[in-house]
């Protein structure tokens with residue numbers, strides 16, 4: 001079982017490759033997830049926003065450019081936070097921090113929180129959910145993009161004799177826990193699989209209202225711009241939860 005030092009070291013080891021990917025073509029973010037994430041965030045003008053697991057800060061920069069008055073990006077990985085600070089505007093703030101403990105933040109101080117592919121990396125996603133609930137103002141929203149539980153279980157493309165993709169095999173869906181995931185083609189990091197009901201029941205038990213679920217796919221136009229996203233027409237790789245504090 002990986003401990004928090006191991007998990008941090010895994011991200012430290014891939015930080016420079018991650019920054020290149022995040023600031024490059026980045027089809028999954030630019031072509032697939034940014035549009036529904038931004039739509040779920042809505043008008044952010046004047047909002048105070050918390051980004052849990054902000055990486056090198058790309059989504060914080062987008063939110064600040066769209067008019068957020070203050071965006072706080074938190075990440076465990078020092079090299080990623082250092083990279084975020086290099087491009088930081090006056091509306092952004094970055095801090096090396098484990099998002100499972102937000103004890104340094106006061107209650108009810110944010111209008112919106114985002115988690116862009118971070119909860120799947122947390123051994124304690126429930127702790128993060130509880131902490132975000134605490135620091136959100138009443139009526140504040142928490143937008144979470146995550147690996148789809150159907151894909152974080154165990155599943156590979158089953159291929160035909162000529163290597164063509166036939167279908168995805170889903171297995172070990174009810175066996176929650178650590179998985180070794182391939183990112184950036186050859187790099188491996190640990191992430192955590194949980195069932196859909198574990199996520200949703202935890203959000204509800206924390207006190208959140210579940211306002212919506214988005215299963216991102218792509219239009220023909222997006223596919224023309226990002227042909228490498230063709231799988232997204234066939235299987236749900238990602239899910240976005242839209243939560244609100246009553």
Ligand SMILES: C[S@@+](CC[C@H](N)C(=O)[O-])C[C@H]1O[C@@H](n2cnc3c(N)ncnc32)[C@H](O)[C@@H]1O
Pocket residue numbers: 007011022052053054055056058059074075076077080097098099100115116117118121122
């Ligand atoms: C898949 S990346 C997503 C980064 C960024 N949100 C993006 O969309 O490009 C996951 C991020 O979570 C961070 N992370 C992992 N465990 C964390 C923890 N316990 N606390 C804070 N950040 C963590 C990693 O360092 C990494 O930057």
